[in-house]
Amino acid sequence: MPPQDDTPFAAGRGSAIERIATRIVAVPLEEPIVHPFLGARTQFATLLVEVWTADGVKGLGWATFESPRQLAALAQVVDSMAPQLKGRDALLRTALHDLMWNLTVDLLHGGATNLALAAVDIALWDIAGRYAGMPLWKLLGGCRREVPAYASWTLWRHQDDAKWAAEAERLAADGWTAMKLRLGGPRSFEQDVARAALVRRVVGPDVRLMVDALWGLTPFRGVQTARALGELGYYWLEEPVREGDWQGLADARAVHAVPIAAGERISRLQALHQLPGRVDHAILDGMHLGGVTPWAKAAAVMDVADLPVSAHSNPELHAHLLGAVRTGAYVEYMPWWRPLYQDPPQPVNGVITLGDRPGLGLELDEQAVRRFAVAA
Template sequence: MSIITQATARLVDIPVETLRTDAVQSFQSQETIFVDLVAADGSEGRGYTYTIGTGGSAVLALLRDVFLPQLIGMDTRRTEHIWNTLFASTRATAPGAITSLALAAVDTAVWDLNGRREGNPLWIAAGGYTHELACYDTENGWLHISTDELVAGIVAVKEGGMRAAKVKVGKPTVQGDVERLRAVREAVGDDFEIFVDANQSFTVPEAIRRAAAFAELGIGWLEEPLPADNVAGHAQLARHSAVPIAVGETLYSVKQFQTYVDMEAASILQVDVARVGGITPWLKVAHLAEAANLPVAPHFLMELHVSLACAIPNGGWVEHIPQLRAVTHNGPVPVNGVMQAPATPGLGIDWDEAQLTRLTVATAGAGSGSVAGTN
């Protein structure tokens, strides 16, 4: 039977692997919230979601108080029913980050359980378009890195076989950004893609100004140039910019992506499976993008996104940015600039149970044998 009999959650604080800075923040920690499901036939599934420093306890509280109790008795084969029932129970807080993050932990657990029961890896279950995709590096492009370090790191990335990397922008002056980017371009040549990410730090006039300067360097995309809720501003920028505009990591519903597409405000959709509410809505955004002839280049979470981006015909680049190595035994490793989707059933992530236990800071649960409350 595919009926859920037990649902538990826990908050795990995973150390940041390296110092990460952008124009507006520093990556403090990865609060990772896990949901484990058990069905009546013994099938199990594990999903997860994350924050980058705050809010993890709020996500866990929503799971404990609202979502986990509802899951008991639900049929895991009915993914749309589960997702929409939980969403409907939080109308007052949806769409929004906390609700979407909590939904993602549940939804990915449902997909994992179903995939493991049926023997299907995620990339097959979600569409099965291809088993591998090109990836780009983010770990060598942080804003605090000196120009010399930036160039050395990205040259090493190219020598390792990757064909693209992302550089954070948002220096106090246009010239500050341009000098760094020009140094990288001169070092890697014209046959290497350079993407840039402003992390919502510009005004519309400044974004137009910098996009023009970046275009001269052959930049592949300008990511999150403006606050994510300024769709009209992004549309205005897109009309003026020769550099494609990429958005998505801070959008929390399918309808928000629909608005961007309708207003022609973005050329690349960077939907994040955790922030949009799970695999179920992620695929809707991906197919929305396909219908609009737009590529999907998902944000972060490469362990999940490599499978999802491979599942669809319009998968673009996968972002290489490791963060789960402290709690896993495996993980996608780029080979000659290409990342392969896991072939094992479900999400395909081999968790290190001992490390998860060591790093757990709070738990919650519902159903027989579950953990009651939080600690």
């Protein structure tokens, strides 16, 4: 007799999901970030998702962007799935991810729905690590304990040249061996090149410099910029052309002047085949893809293509993921979420050293969570 549909989720075990809770917090930024079309960003909000098992083991997951009101909608998605997840075995992460995918089919996938799935999926992987007594980076296979990081919370388009020079000098003095700046937008090609040259002069030849064009260049200017950055010894040019312009990426890469990096906005595994042959460096985001479960599949595709993989934002999660894969490279470091945790991993001289605490190794600072709480 074939097994019933619910057999993989057998209830009554200690690892059965007992409760799922959501909270929203917003941590203010020290200095606003002027976005090209969203205006001044003054905070980053986070949807915290906590999952408890019958054994009392708790896993932490999250999704994050600027708007608490938009996160409240994601919280509703998570809350709507909770009754269907309760009683299911938290350790069967692949089956649960498939279930969540099906539960949200009417919302469509490849966008905000993925973030809700990711928040729960991350919590389930945290639980798995706690049951196994292993950190996530080892649970996923384990490849390296030390993950290089680059500074990425400053050197924005809206800052003037004096600010750029001071910030780049400060980062280098603090021991950062890699940092990223943003080009493109309203400035001319000549102005962009001058700013890139300025940072290179300030930090010298030994610091790795990345440029993120934030999808802001035309294909022709992408080629121009790639050539200019190559002459300045830059490490990569990220997302030079409009999102989804695969030919534009290929054209910039064909110059062979500077490595081309892209991929952080990919949210469907079916689109990953667009990267090999069009980029030299894949950028993957575990939240955009829908969690650790699909991220691991995406990283395997890049491994087969022998492409280096770096990760977009959220270093508390992505350092673990990059530490688990053969072609793992850089984690993008922003300190924005650090106040939420008691003892989060922090880079020293541009390197995050992964520990042995089980799961994600994170514990919320409940005083901070209360201080930054936002009503849903």
